[in-house]
Amino acid sequence: MIAQSGTHARRPSEGAEPPKPWRERIQDIRTAYGNIPAAFRLVWNADKRSTIVMALLTLIGAALPISQAWVGKLIVDSVVHSINAKVGSQAGLIVALPYLGIEFGLILLGAVIAQIRRLAEHVLNARLGHHINSSVIRKALALDLQYFEDASFYDKLQNARREADYRALGIINGGFLVLQNIITLASFAVALFAFSPLIALLLFGATIPSFIAQNKYSKIQFRLLTWRAPESRRMNYLEHVLTVDNTVKEIKLFGLGEPLLQRYTDMFWKIFEEDEHLARRRSLVSLLWGMVASASYYGAYAWIIFLAAGGSITLGLMTFYLALFRNSQGTFQGLFDNFNRLYENGLFMDNLFGFLKLTPQMPVSARPVPMPQTLTRGLEFRNVWFRYPGRDDWALRDLNLTIAPGEKLALVGQNGAGKTTLIKLLTRLYDPSEGQILLDGVDLREYDPDELRKRIGVIFQDFVRYQLTAKENIGFGQIDRLDDTERLASSAERGGADEVVSELPEGMETMLGRWFEKGHELSGGQWQKIALSRAFMRDSEVLVLDEPTAALDAEREYEIFQRFRDLTAGKIAVLISHRFSTVRMADRIAVVENGQISELGSHDELLALGGTYARLFEMQAEGYR
Numbered sequence: 001m002i003a004q005s006g007t008h009a010r011r012p013s014e015g016a017e018p019p020k021p022w023r024e025r026i027q028d029i030r031t032a033y034g035n036i037p038a039a040f041r042l043v044w045n046a047d048k049r050s051t052i053v054m055a056l057l058t059l060i061g062a063a064l065p066i067s068q069a070w071v072g073k074l075i076v077d078s079v080v081h082s083i084n085a086k087v088g089s090q091a092g093l094i095v096a097l098p099y100l101g102i103e104f105g106l107i108l109l110g111a112v113i114a115q116i117r118r119l120a121e122h123v124l125n126a127r128l129g130h131h132i133n134s135s136v137i138r139k140a141l142a143l144d145l146q147y148f149e150d151a152s153f154y155d156k157l158q159n160a161r162r163e164a165d166y167r168a169l170g171i172i173n174g175g176f177l178v179l180q181n182i183i184t185l186a187s188f189a190v191a192l193f194a195f196s197p198l199i200a201l202l203l204f205g206a207t208i209p210s211f212i213a214q215n216k217y218s219k220i221q222f223r224l225l226t227w228r229a230p231e232s233r234r235m236n237y238l239e240h241v242l243t244v245d246n247t248v249k250e251i252k253l254f255g256l257g258e259p260l261l262q263r264y265t266d267m268f269w270k271i272f273e274e275d276e277h278l279a280r281r282r283s284l285v286s287l288l289w290g291m292v293a294s295a296s297y298y299g300a301y302a303w304i305i306f307l308a309a310g311g312s313i314t315l316g317l318m319t320f321y322l323a324l325f326r327n328s329q330g331t332f333q334g335l336f337d338n339f340n341r342l343y344e345n346g347l348f349m350d351n352l353f354g355f356l357k358l359t360p361q362m363p364v365s366a367r368p369v370p371m372p373q374t375l376t377r378g379l380e381f382r383n384v385w386f387r388y389p390g391r392d393d394w395a396l397r398d399l400n401l402t403i404a405p406g407e408k409l410a411l412v413g414q415n416g417a418g419k420t421t422l423i424k425l426l427t428r429l430y431d432p433s434e435g436q437i438l439l440d441g442v443d444l445r446e447y448d449p450d451e452l453r454k455r456i457g458v459i460f461q462d463f464v465r466y467q468l469t470a471k472e473n474i475g476f477g478q479i480d481r482l483d484d485t486e487r488l489a490s491s492a493e494r495g496g497a498d499e500v501v502s503e504l505p506e507g508m509e510t511m512l513g514r515w516f517e518k519g520h521e522l523s524g525g526q527w528q529k530i531a532l533s534r535a536f537m538r539d540s541e542v543l544v545l546d547e548p549t550a551a552l553d554a555e556r557e558y559e560i561f562q563r564f565r566d567l568t569a570g571k572i573a574v575l576i577s578h579r580f581s582t583v584r585m586a587d588r589i590a591v592v593e594n595g596q597i598s599e600l601g602s603h604d605e606l607l608a609l610g611g612t613y614a615r616l617f618e619m620q621a622e623g624y625r
Helices: 022-046 048-085 089-142 150-159 162-197 197-205 208-228 229-241 245-253 257-309 315-356 419-426 448-456 470-481 485-495 497-502 524-537 554-560 603-609 611-623
Strands: 381-387 398-405 408-412 434-439 456-459 541-544 572-576 588-593 596-601
Touching: 022 048, 022 089, 022 162, 022 315, 048 089, 048 162, 048 315, 048 456, 089 150, 089 315, 150 229, 162 315, 208 245, 381 456, 381 541, 398 448, 408 419, 419 572, 434 596, 448 588, 456 524, 470 485, 470 497, 470 524, 470 596, 485 497, 497 524, 497 572, 524 541, 588 603, 588 611, 596 603, 596 611, 603 611
Parallel strands: 408 572, 408 588, 456 541, 541 572
Antiparallel strands: 381 398, 381 434, 588 596
């Protein structure tokens, strides 16, 4: 159950939940415990050896309590026998010594099991954390762009990643401990029911109310944490904004530090007060029902003393049964506690498994058409309509456009007109709501998406500044050619990054950015040259440049676009820019207005038309006069 950012839905009560239909409660239980097998598979896939070790330790540990209790009985009976027989201290010790050795061995075995379990948990926790994080990241990589433009997706991601490894390990520990508790209790039950069924039912029954109460508060805690996903993400965002290099200048200049820190603090105290209130109520209920359980234990304690004092049982049996009373109630309580933890952890794991069940909405052809080696017919947008998921307005409206092989097309228009949306469809980050986009006469949906994107080089205006080496920042354009020195050098030269790299202290191996040691920060224009070179790294049939020179000085921009045709010879080039000195170099210019192509032609043709393009060109030219 995910809270939408900005909604005003009521939170669950901190102290108690509203009454729920019994079918819904059963469904909650089925959901929580139904996640246990999947959690075991998750852990098994993360580390089979540690899982097997923990299972074996569970079986051994289950037999220890009854064994220790019985050995204790034998020790006491041997001492009483020695006293009654008046054999002396030395002889009495010799009789009891084998039992003492056995008990010492059992205690030592328990200590060894505990240490081995701790080691296995440590190893398993590390591997499990990596396995879960990798699974979450791999799932995110497989999902469509539309997920990442939906705030509720980030709530689901937050809930999936929060404590997932801890909860999964908790299910494994809880599952093994439940098994251990059941085996131990089965051994206790045989002895206790043989002694007194009433005492056994009293000891076991007194722990049930505590289990029910804890189960209820586990559900409330889960709901609180799940509903808090938006607030938690806001706190993470504020923490990020207040501590990273690309925001610190504005934070200091505008004096935003303390006000934003105060927002962060207010969110923390709101969450803390909810947690504290719930913890107080949970502790009070646990204390009250714990007192009931203790009273039942001491009632059984008094009864066994009464029988021993009357000679109905030996002191050894009294010791044995007292150990069983103490351990059986503790084990029974532990069984319910572990069931309760399984329930709570199972609820949290439902967030992870729900996220991992998300599926891409974009269809992929079962038998994709091979990509053409060379374009002969080019690109065509045919009656394309598109609107973003969850939106009513159309981003593109009955758009038709043809781009011939080797043609250079510029897109101009106001922000929000649909230029970048058109590029998202071209690169198949989205599919048209209606209509088709054809590459050499074949619908893009018939190609393999990964193969399609390998043939398209793109640099967006909000390109990524990787806090990695210059070599990686450029080479990521074609990662399978990352070690191709000649290709790296050629791409750097074509995008203008060769001058930037030549000034770096370690050349291509220089770490860029300030996040890591020996990092070298670049100016905005230098970063843009790196990004341009990354686009040229790809051996693509189509090159898309979305505001590629926005951060470059006029001289460098002029130099790059003087070479524009050479750089993109034989390739389709789609250029988005607000600078008309740049777009006029294109073969054709498309004016995008309200999701449609309103004007199309060369620079001279559009000026002669006297429409939107001519008006915008004259406005921009006037600014330079």
